[in-house]
Amino acid sequence: MPHVLKTMALIDIISPNAVLPSLKVNGKKQALQEVASQAARLLKLDDREIFEALLQRERLGSTGIGDGIAIPHGKLAHVDRLFGLMARLERPIDFEALDGQPVDIIFLLLAPETAGADHLKALARIARLLREPGLVDSIRATRDASALYALITQSAVSHPA
């Protein structure tokens, strides 16, 4: 059920195995490569294609939205649904974010080429989730994948009102 975001919770776009509790990377490029290859493994797609899409979007402007959070995203021809993946970084890295803060939480979103408004809605949902008071602190303090998954999917804003 790819395009029915009106009734969608984050639980529909992110699966328990798409949570990386302690990713070790040294920079933005490596971070993007890592999340791209994890996504490629789960989606059974070419990781280069995903990485290129993310990189292309970063060229327009960083997806670091401030406060140590980045939401890299892109549209792909071969993805048939919205796909989310979250990574908690061991060490914060520079992500060229506007506020200059190093990033340690990455939420990846991939969308089908035809997603249109759903792509934007999903981005908004993710951003609102990560702005929820206290949630980011809890994420930073958690190293367990299933606990992280529970945090992001059971939060009030991850479900439709």
Add this chain to the structure above:
Amino acid sequence: MNTIVFVNSLLFGGAGLVAIGILSSLMASRFGAPLLLVFLLIGMAAGEAGPGGILFDDYRMMFLIGSVALAIILFDGGLRTRLASVRGGAVPAVLLATVGVIITAGLTGLVAMPLLNLNWLEGLLTGAIVASTDAAAVFFLMRARGLQLKRRVNATIEVESATNDPVAVFLVVLLVTLIGAKGHAGLDAEIADIPLHLMRQCLIGGGLGVGGGLAITWLINRVTLPAGLHPLFVISLAVMIYGLAGILDGSGFIAVYLAGLVVGNRPVRGFASILSFHDAATWLCQIIMFLVLGLLVSPGKLMEHALPALAVAAFLMLIGRPVAVWLCLTPFRFSRPEKAFVSWVGLRGAVSIFLAAIPQLTQVPHAELYFNVAFFVVLVSLLVQGWSVAFVARHTGVALADPAPEISRVEIDLPGKVDLEMVGYPLLADSPVIQRGTLPTWARAVLIVRNDAVLTPEEAGVLSVGDYGYFLVPPDRIRRLDRLFAAFEGHRSRALSAVFTFSPDVKFADLAGAYGVEPDENLDSLTLGALFADTFEEGVREGDRLDIGNITLIARSVRDGVVTAIALIVGDTAEDAPLAQSHIVAPALARARTAVQRTANRIAAVLHRRGSGRAP
């Protein structure tokens, strides 16, 4: 005594037909039927074969009525054409209006020859009669269905329909002359004269049009007439220009259209009242043209040629016009759906009927045949194309899915003032003017209506939602003010959910590609910085926002009026927007409207007293 009775019954009958037509338009618009079709049918019902039984076959009268009506319709077309809005559409449109018409006429003529058993000149005449597009009907339908077209497609259709009539008229007159001269020794000389003659028509028509337009502007701004006479004065001058051009062997159609264009694009006193008068006059002209056509047609003779005429109509719609459109528009990088749409809106109307009367007047052979064929083509075009135009616009993607919100602007004439106009707007939540809290420097607040009280700008202080404001603005900036008072639909959410930042150098096309925004030729080549600079010409301010398709861009940081960082905002508005908001705004608006009406009356009264120079 008999004459008086005749005149009175003529008036009763004629006006009655118009009134019935207008009333039945209410019913027609419910079914989405093209209005002009209704007038045509009523004319037929009143005619010799219908219950009305009126015998009318005066083609001279038809030609006279048609000339005046077309002159007024074309002048009106010029008045409403904003030179700024046709940019990008003018060249393809003019090509379509000239070469396109000739191609359409030629192809249709070739098909008409065997179908109607005509020689080549007569075939071409048939083609020429039905070759020109009448977009008045198209635009009416668009407006009635709330459709807005992509800017370039809209400009192309608008300019084409206004400028193609002279070419068709020229072709018809030429062919009628050639057919009439056939067998005479002068034929070769006539043909040799064609290019010279055409140039002469265009030059004299063009010169008279521009000169006449300037003269009209000068006269209205100079001469003080009692209110109400301005529009009438303008219309009579327009018809004069048309007639004079004809006398001097120039194209009256080019002249009158250009005159309208000049008047419509210069500051003119009382322009609002001129426009609203012309709105009514144009309607009356269209109605009368179609009523008269309905009266003229004799269905008995019509059926003789029904099948070949239908075949001509089908060929014109499905092959003739599309081929011309494809040949003319392909060099200009129109997309295939856009070309398909332009092909389909080639509605035939008043002009074809008018042109079909010319052979009747000059007594060339088969004159009746041309008229009957024109009738069928117009009928089929109105029925098939007229009815489906909105559907086709949506399915070819030419209609804007998310049209700009209608602006409820009130215009008030300021007698004696040509460089400023008074306009009133309701202040809507989420409009840029509310977000900024200030007006541009060139707009001056005159009075503010708040909670049924009329306040001076000083008393009112900061404008707030639910107010109704009146402003003095230079006429050429009204459109820009419209944008500042328009509410941004669908972005009521205050919570800025996702914010990504871009540099002003990023191309809009790249952003649109990343977020699935409909591509738009007018915007795609621009950078985001240029987009902001274009929209907020008096300098960008922090927080200025642009709504394009489903994304919202905000000027995040600004230096010296130039945007240096742009934020893309994504809010899941479907769930965020409190539904109650629209309920809060609505009664306030209704209140404001009644207050506005009262205030407008008061202002008009004050201005009237001042205008007549007597203090109360």
